[in-house]
Amino acid sequence: MDDHLALLVLAGALGEDELGDRAATTSLWYLRLVAAVTAPPQTGVGPGRLSRLLDTAAKGDVDDLRIRILAPPKPVLDVLHPMRFARETAGVQRSSRLNLLAAETLGAARHHGASFLVAAPNAGGPIEAVAEQLGVAIRVLGGP
């Protein structure tokens, strides 16, 4: 799954019926999530909505969520080690013009025989055509 859904899974904010029984994300989607959560306010976009939300929410809630994001409990969300499917990732990157984020996603999906769950704002783009060629199913959550 992508970074958006990983955040919701770690927050317990996705319904059981919205996910399969195994949840995992790749190292680069995870890196995007951690970058957003740990970005100091003075860099980039400054304090955005996520930062403001985490600043204003109940402290206990936020502390638990930060811990879960920085060290995801494996039974809740696996962050997959890229070495396990490096060959598949390299193969995807070689045969397509996808960037590393997309290539690792499809490499992981091929290795595990899994589908890719993505939040609607992250859906679309060249990964979809390559996924179709490779037989990797993409499921979009939160679309119209």
Added chain:
Amino acid sequence: MALRRGDTTHQTIAEAKLHFGVAEKTVYHWINTGIIPRPDQLDHGARSVYVFDDEYLERADRALEQHRLQRRLRAIVVTDPKDLDPVAGDDPLAEVDTPHQREPAAPVTTSLAQQLRSLVFDGSLRREIDATVDDADLQVG
């Protein structure tokens, strides 16, 4: 092996170690160090043995989860990169081959969950993350 007393069957260390997925000595270690509560005991011949009923196992599971969260919090406080790495350990690849059976996270408050869902699905989080990580290999699409 379970102990039978009248109409009641009590689970023992043999069942408990299977429940936790660890060795007996690990269960005893958790008990003796207070990581999980001390179970009730039953006399069995000349010995006294621990019994682990379902309600106790649920309490022990919660205690273990709490213990693990506290360890992670300590790891974050000391910022030891090895402890922060969710796949680090003696064998960094030992448990990452297959995604684990998912367990739901303890949910945040309904209000925060709704705000997070709104942030995710209205595209705000996408814009925020894209602006934070400007490397082309980390961009979506």
